[in-house]
Amino acid sequence: MLTRRSPLLALCALLALTACGRDTEEAKRAAPANAGVLNIYTARHYDADQLIYDGFKQATGVEVRALQSQGNMLVEKMKAEGASSPADIILMADAGALWRAQEAGLFQPVTTPTLERRIPANLRDHQGRWWGFARRARVIAYAKDRVRPEEVASYAAVADPKFRGRVCVRNADNIYNLSMMAGFIERWGPQRALEWARGVVANMARKPQGGDIDQIRAVAAGACDVALANSYYFLRIASSEAPEDKAVMQKVAIAFPEQAGTGALVNISGGGVAAHAPNKENAVKFLEYLASDQAQAIFASANNEFPAVQAVKPPASVAAYANFKADPLPVTVYGRRQGEAQATFDQAGWQ
Amino acid sequence: MALTDVPAPEAMLARRAGWSAPSPLRIAALLAALFAVAPLLFIAALAVQPAAGASPELLRRYAADTVVLALGVGLLTTALGSAAAWLVVMHRFPGRGAFEWLLALPLAAPAYALAYAYSDLLDVAGPVQTALRDAGMGGEFLQVRSLPGAVFVLSAAFYPYVYLTARAAFVSQSVCALEAARTLGCGPWAAYRRVALPLARPALVAGAALALMETLADYGAVSYLGVQTLTTGVVRAFAAYGSPAGAARLSLALLAAAALLLVLERRGRRGQGYGASSARWRELPAVRLRGAAGWGATAFCTLLLTAALLLPCAWLAVKALSTTTDAGRLLRAGSLSLALAIGGCVLTTALAAVIAFGARGRPLPARLASLGYATPGAVMAIGLLGPAALIWRGTGAGAGAAVALGLLMYAYVARLAAAALEPIDAGLTRVTPSMERAARMLGESEGGALARVHAPLAKGAFWTAALLVFVDVLKELPATLILRPFNFDTLAVLAHGYAADERLAQAAWPALAIVLLAAGPVALLSRQIARSRPGFAR
Numbered sequence: 076m077l078t079r080r081s082p083l084l085a086l087c088a089l090l091a092l093t094a095c096g097r098d099t100e101e102a103k104r105a106a107p108a109n110a111g112v113l114n115i116y117t118a119r120h121y122d123a124d125q126l127i128y129d130g131f132k133q134a135t136g137v138e139v140r141a142l143q144s145q146g147n148m149l150v151e152k153m154k155a156e157g158a159s160s161p162a163d164i165i166l167m168a169d170a171g172a173l174w175r176a177q178e179a180g181l182f183q184p185v186t187t188p189t190l191e192r193r194i195p196a197n198l199r200d201h202q203g204r205w206w207g208f209a210r211r212a213r214v215i216a217y218a219k220d221r222v223r224p225e226e227v228a229s230y231a232a233v234a235d236p237k238f239r240g241r242v243c244v245r246n247a248d249n250i251y252n253l254s255m256m257a258g259f260i261e262r263w264g265p266q267r268a269l270e271w272a273r274g275v276v277a278n279m280a281r282k283p284q285g286g287d288i289d290q291i292r293a294v295a296a297g298a299c300d301v302a303l304a305n306s307y308y309f310l311r312i313a314s315s316e317a318p319e320d321k322a323v324m325q326k327v328a329i330a331f332p333e334q335a336g337t338g339a340l341v342n343i344s345g346g347g348v349a350a351h352a353p354n355k356e357n358a359v360k361f362l363e364y365l366a367s368d369q370a371q372a373i374f375a376s377a378n379n380e381f382p383a384v385q386a387v388k389p390p391a392s393v394a395a396y397a398n399f400k401a402d403p404l405p406v407t408v409y410g411r412r413q414g415e416a417q418a419t420f421d422q423a424g425w426q
Numbered sequence: 427m428a429l430t431d432v433p434a435p436e437a438m439l440a441r442r443a444g445w446s447a448p449s450p451l452r453i454a455a456l457l458a459a460l461f462a463v464a465p466l467l468f469i470a471a472l473a474v475q476p477a478a479g480a481s482p483e484l485l486r487r488y489a490a491d492t493v494v495l496a497l498g499v500g501l502l503t504t505a506l507g508s509a510a511a512w513l514v515v516m517h518r519f520p521g522r523g524a525f526e527w528l529l530a531l532p533l534a535a536p537a538y539a540l541a542y543a544y545s546d547l548l549d550v551a552g553p554v555q556t557a558l559r560d561a562g563m564g565g566e567f568l569q570v571r572s573l574p575g576a577v578f579v580l581s582a583a584f585y586p587y588v589y590l591t592a593r594a595a596f597v598s599q600s601v602c603a604l605e606a607a608r609t610l611g612c613g614p615w616a617a618y619r620r621v622a623l624p625l626a627r628p629a630l631v632a633g634a635a636l637a638l639m640e641t642l643a644d645y646g647a648v649s650y651l652g653v654q655t656l657t658t659g660v661v662r663a664f665a666a667y668g669s670p671a672g673a674a675r676l677s678l679a680l681l682a683a684a685a686l687l688l689v690l691e692r693r694g695r696r697g698q699g700y701g702a703s704s705a706r707w708r709e710l711p712a713v714r715l716r717g718a719a720g721w722g723a724t725a726f727c728t729l730l731l732t733a734a735l736l737l738p739c740a741w742l743a744v745k746a747l748s749t750t751t752d753a754g755r756l757l758r759a760g761s762l763s764l765a766l767a768i769g770g771c772v773l774t775t776a777l778a779a780v781i782a783f784g785a786r787g788r789p790l791p792a793r794l795a796s797l798g799y800a801t802p803g804a805v806m807a808i809g810l811l812g813p814a815a816l817i818w819r820g821t822g823a824g825a826g827a828a829v830a831l832g833l834l835m836y837a838y839v840a841r842l843a844a845a846a847l848e849p850i851d852a853g854l855t856r857v858t859p860s861m862e863r864a865a866r867m868l869g870e871s872e873g874g875a876l877a878r879v880h881a882p883l884a885k886g887a888f889w890t891a892a893l894l895v896f897v898d899v900l901k902e903l904p905a906t907l908i909l910r911p912f913n914f915d916t917l918a919v920l921a922h923g924y925a926a927d928e929r930l931a932q933a934a935w936p937a938l939a940i941v942l943l944a945a946g947p948v949a950l951l952s953r954q955i956a957r958s959r960p961g962f963a964r
Contacts, residue, residue, distance in 0.1 A: 114912060120923040122932075140912035143923060147664055148908040151808055155815035161912075246652055248662050284571040284652035285549070286928040292551035297559075308928065317748070323551075417662070421484055426654060 113137050113357040116153065117166040118146035119344055123377030124166075130373065131364045137357045146172035146250075153181050158351045163358040165205075166346035169250050171257065173205045173345055174410020182347040185359055193366040193384045197405050198343050207343030207406065208365045209380035212306040212399060213255045214329045214339060216291045221300045227330045230259070230340075233301060234274025242275060243290045243299035246283040247420035251305055251342070254409035256416035258340045261408040265415065272423035283426055288312065295323040304329075305342075306396065310379035314392040331399035338402040342409060344380065449872055455784025458777050459791030462843045465809030466681065466797055472674035472808070488659040489679075491573060495648070495655060496641050496683075498577035499584060503637040506581065507588025508630055510730060512618060515596040518712050519720040525727040526593075530586050530952035532734035533894075534944030536901040537583035538646030539921070539937040543738035544570045544579055545651060546745065546930055576653040582734035583647070584640050587894070588633035590952070591849055594886045595629030596622065598856060601710060614713055628855045632848040635687055636894070639800040639844060642680055646903060650925070656680050657802045670808055677805040684800030688793050739941055746934035756920070760939050763900055763916040767943075770838035770899035775892045777839055778846030782854060783876050792847050799844030803904030806841045810909065827911035837905035842898050846891035853887020854880060886954070893951035897944045917943070 113131075117124065120143060128139040144152070146167050153160050153176075165181060167173045176182060182204035190199075190206055198207030215227045226232060233242055245252060259268040280299035290302035291309055309329050312320045331339040346365070348358040364370055371382040375389035381397050382389055389397055513519070514526040548554050548570045555568060569575060599622060607621040608614075623630070645657050656676060663672035715723050778795075785791040798806060814833050821829055857880050865875040881888070903918045910916070915923075917936040924933035 120926045122927075142910070142912050143915070143919070144907045148804070148807065148904075151670060151811055152908055155811035156818045157815070159818045159821070246654075248649075248658070281550075282572070282652065285545070288928040289549065289551070292549070296551035296556065298550040426652075 111136060111138050111357075113139050113163050113354055113361055114161045115139060115141045115164045115166060115361075116149045116162040116349070117141055117143050117164075117346075118149060118172060119143070119166050119168045121168075121378045123373055126373050126377055127365070127370050130369055131361055134364060134367075134369070135357070135360055137360065139361075147175070150176050150179050150181065153349070154179055160349060160351050161353060162349040163352040163354045164346055164361055165349055166344070167205075168344045169254060169409065170207070170343050170345070170406035171250060171254050171410040171413045173200075173343075173347070174407055175413075177204050177347075178410075181350055183350045183352070183355075185348045185362065187359065187363060189363050190366055193386075195383065195385070197403050198383050199345070200347070200407070203347075205345050205347035206362060206366070207345035208370070208383050209344045209374040209378070210341050210383055210401070211343075211380055212331060212339040212341050212401065213251065213258075214304060214306050214309065214331055216294050216302045216304050216309060216327050216329050218294050218297070218300045219326060219328050224328070224330050227301060228332060228334065229336065230255075230332045231271065232332075233303065234271045234278065236274070236277075238278045238301055240278065240280050241300040242278040243280055243293045243302040244275060244283050244425075245285055245287065245290060245303075247417065247425045251287070252303070252420070253413050253416045254342050255303070255340055256419055257409045257412035258402070258404055260412050260415055260419065261404060262337060262402075265419065269419050269423055272419055272425050276423050276425050291327055292323060295326040306381070307379040310393060310396060313396075314379065329396070331396075333402065334400050337404075338400040340404070341401040341406070343383065343406050344374075449784075451780075451784040451872060451876075453784075455781045455791050458780045459785070459795040462777065462781075462795040462798060462840050464813055465806055465837075465840050466801065468812030469674045469677060469681075469801075469805060469809040471812075472671050473678050475671040485659065485676075488654055488656045491653060492642070492655040492657075492683075494573060495576055495580070495653065496638055498574075499580045499641045500634055500638050502577065502581035503585040503588045504630060504634045506585045506730060507590075507633060507637075508592045508623070508626075510585075510727060511589050511592035511596055512622070513723050513727065515593055516618075516622075516710065516712055517715050517723060519715040519723040521724050521727065525724075525731070527949050527952040528731055529727060530590055530593075530948050531945055532582065532731070533586035533590070533897055534941045534948050535583065535735055535739065536646070536918070536921075536937065536940055537580055537640075537644055538650060538903075538925070539742065539940065540579050540583050540734075540738045541647035541650040542925055542930055542933060542937065543741045544575070547738070547741045571652045573653055576648050576651045579647055579651065580641050580644065582738075584637035585730075585734065587636040587640070588630060590890050590893070591629040591633035591636075591852060592626055594849070594853070594890055595626035597710075598886060599625060599710075604711070628852045629849075632852040636799070636845060636848055638687060639684055639796075642683060642800045643802050645802055645804060646922070656683075660802050661804055664804065664808075673805060673808065677801060680800055680802065680805075681797055684797055685793070687800075688796055735941075739938065742934040742938050745931040746938060749931040751932060751935040755915070756917075756935055756939060759915050759917045759920050759936060760943060762914060763918070763940070764943060766834065766838075766906070766916060767896050767899040769835055770842065771892050771896040773835055774839045774842050774895045774899075775846045775888065778843050778850055778891060779888070781843070782847055782850040783880065786854065792851060796844035796847055798841045801841065803841065803902065806837060807905045807908045810837050810840065810905065814909070827914070830909060830911040830914075834906065834909045837909055838895075838899050838902065841902070841905060842895050845894040845898050849887045849890040849894065850884060853884035853890075857883050889951050889954045893947060896947055900940055900944050 124141070128141065131137065132139060146169065149165065153162060153165070165176055167176065177200060184202045184204050186203035190203070194206050194208070198210070199205065215230075215233060217224070217227050232238070247253070256268060256272065259271060263271070285293070287304040287308040290304050291312060293299055294302050306329070312323050315321070333339055346362070348355060348362065352358045366384060368387055371384050371387040372389070374380045375382050375387070375393045379393055381393065388394060510529050514522055514529065546552055548568045570579065603621055603625060604617055607617040612620060643657060645661055648655050649658050649661070656679060660673045660676045660680070663669050663676055781791050781795055801809070810833060813836075817829060817833065861879055862875055865879045866872070870878060901918060903922055906916055907919060907922070910919070917940045920936035921933045921940070924930070924936070
């Protein structure tokens, strides 16, 4: 009765039907999993990944189908799907997320001589359930005219009283901060990590807010003198041609902390083969492709990440920052201590 | 002759139910409501499992901020939305004809897009604060990443809910009541405050309830603005503590809040008839605002429109034009979004109609089905994984795009039923029980009465419902993010991906595309509401 009286609703229904028709066509085209398909569940939200999928298709002829979503949602989805999951590969942008997927039993161990040769031991799971392919460091961005590099030579400096009211950070929910805190708890013990967080809270120039790039820009704008950020965000600004980014570069530099000590904290993007992968052969091929010179170069050139494979030379804009001492801490601790890290932030009043 | 003093329809129908078996329509309504509420049952089951989560002290802070945010948004949206609706329906001033439909347009802009735009525009390194600093003034007060900032952004995004429902009510109101008020000595203001506003209360409350539930469920905007509500707490429990059970438990608190809201709303209406038994429909009397008053009205509408739509969109456009985008990808995402929105809109409105018709006077099914609206999308997605798991495991590996799309549609229905139910329900209150009784006495069946009395009279409400759902699906993110098939990126998914990667200029393209796609239907349906007054001709 409604559709008869409201021609527009009828039109809506018609459009919906045609839309459904097209969707089922699409499903038919994509459904049969012949040898040439690879299904990826990915939490990485970078445009660079499309280049990698394209490169993989060119190299192997395998068609890549991707579902991009948040890491934890993907884990829940795969738990619900169980053995009927279509996923062949799981990619995550953080070691903590990889660990969580591992704990849920979503990976199967895979080891090949190529992967073992190319990926350093501290950037992967010892059983081969997942492998790290790109690295980023948690660095300190500082105002060149107000802070000397030796003043920010360690993470501890950010909590030093001399930076009272001069520090910008993003909020505690952020995965990059959580992984960093997990690293501190492992390195320093829970008590010192908590004191550090309290020191930073006391030093905050403003309530935690915004993303990593916002912190760097806030330093340039003079809202604060010191900020924490991931290396690739700074490198993105550094390699940008936009005038406002060039202006930021005039004022801000980064320091890799702990160079005289244990080294800067490093996190990874990585992935592994899904436990019930319908296209396991292609999945292994894909992991090996991610470790190849070509894919490693894409991580560096398109997303400013540091290659996990030491032999691969990144482009000049990334190479200029690539020679830092990295903390050899196994990245698995970021996952194991993530809950503790959140509790520490909560206890310190870091919102 | 203005108002009928009728017993509450509940009481009347309850009497009738004493001797007749429930009609098929009633059973259908109950089934439809159960269908919509099933994911929430799964969440409740999840919540009783042991869980890690935030400390009680944190919870108190979340809850306090949530209450302040909800109160602020509730008051501001109700004030702005009802004032704007009253102005354009009952007055004549420069630009009124355009504002009448333009003021609904901000509905096209997702709250998260406004949050992107305002936080960038007013950021400490943004153009406004930089200019203020260069001019020697501090701009710190312009802090949009704060609780007041979030109230502002969410009110700008959600006031159209109140505006649309209030306007639909004012457009279909009885001239007689107003005339009676005026003859009894009320001035125009008093007639508005003491007659029109109370009579439009079901619509106002329905609109405000929608805005409030959107506020409770919002994650994208508040998390971007750094405000910590119960919903961000839900996501934190889930993301940082890896505890779906903790998240489910927190979201039960949100559901309780939503349930309370709905109960209060219905309780406020109980025992009162809002129907008008006008014998014929006449042109609404419009007050011509002259001089300063007229331009004041114009300025108010312009300001509202600028703050809620023009300024943020213009800034997004500036950002977008500073970069380029993959037009093919954008186009494909746009057509996918459109197809989903149309499908979701038809299914949800149909289901809501079944519930609303079948449950006249029996509010339980409608209340149940409405709860999904206050559920954060991420939690609804977790809830859907329960029923989805049965389907996935039943259909085997690689269940494929059709199953994924079916689940996605289910997600939209479960989450958005309230968006359709509230306006339809509010519209049906204008059909008095005496009208239905008259129709039945004249030989119509129950279905016939619905088709020939209720449906035509509540036509404007159906348009509002369809519009709200269409736009909500276009903007919807969390459920789409997790349930969509492979290689199926909608505009909202694209915008979110770029924003998460801190590429605002790139996020601006799909965000603006959402606004453009939604703007057409919003304008069309907004005009439809104006014409829904019987005998209305322009």
